[in-house]
Amino acid sequence: MTIAHFLPLTDISQADAAACSSPLAREAIAAERADALAHSLKALADPARLRILSIVSAHADQEACVCDLTDQLTLSQPTISHHLKVLVEAGFLIRAKRGTWSYYSLVPGSLTAVGAVLAAI
Amino acid sequence: MTIAHFLPLTDISQADAAACSSPLAREAIAAERADALAHSLKALADPARLRILSIVSAHADQEACVCDLTDQLTLSQPTISHHLKVLVEAGFLIRAKRGTWSYYSLVPGSLTAVGAVLAAI
DNA sequence: CGTAGGCATCGACAACAATCAATGTTACCG
């Protein structure tokens, strides 16, 4: 009978850890969740895309067409289309084509959700 | 005397906008703010770095040494050092060297701040 | 129909970033 019998199992496993290590208060994020979150953040981590989201969000009807963006961003039209595609595929924008124009609008709650996950890390 | 005299100034300026455009409810994000936010998000937009932050945050004393990270991440030690440097320079981690070991801890509120800015876009 | 305008896609290129092996630096220990 040793003192180990009176310790919780986690303390026994800690005996294997390095000397510098301290106990865990909870589980760390899983690898797949980190991958998914990183994917979302990668879509947001570009100045042009952040400005696109902000311009869309600043419109009274929460909608902007590509011409609104080419006016305000000093980028070529193909580049803006590329950024829009990234944001749509990441789930932050949805596209609505009406006539000749394409209108982009925010997916409600998508930015808030990412922000909340970040704050919970 | 035309009808324009009875319209608010914003409507007059809107006359210059393209036909597809809708009125703005507020200002969009400034270019420099977008740059700064993108820089922060770029530091976070990597699975390994998110896991590092989570592992640090999961420790009871909110502190982890490099050996904790090399144990849990399947990455070489130089790569982990590189990610740690990125997170320190972006203002999410601080480094405390004690003896042979380097201990990394979260900068309080840094993640929450980014999350809040995101949600406000 | 033919033409023009709005937008998406393609292909190419340059800049950047993630990774690792090798090496350097610093502190501890015998």
Next chain:
DNA sequence: CGGTAACATTGATTGTTGTCGATGCCTACG
């Protein structure tokens, strides 16, 4: 001191990404 252990830095490589010109597609309009 010499050796070892923990971590940082360097250099090279490879994959990724932002950007643009050229082109294609679709819709409206005369």
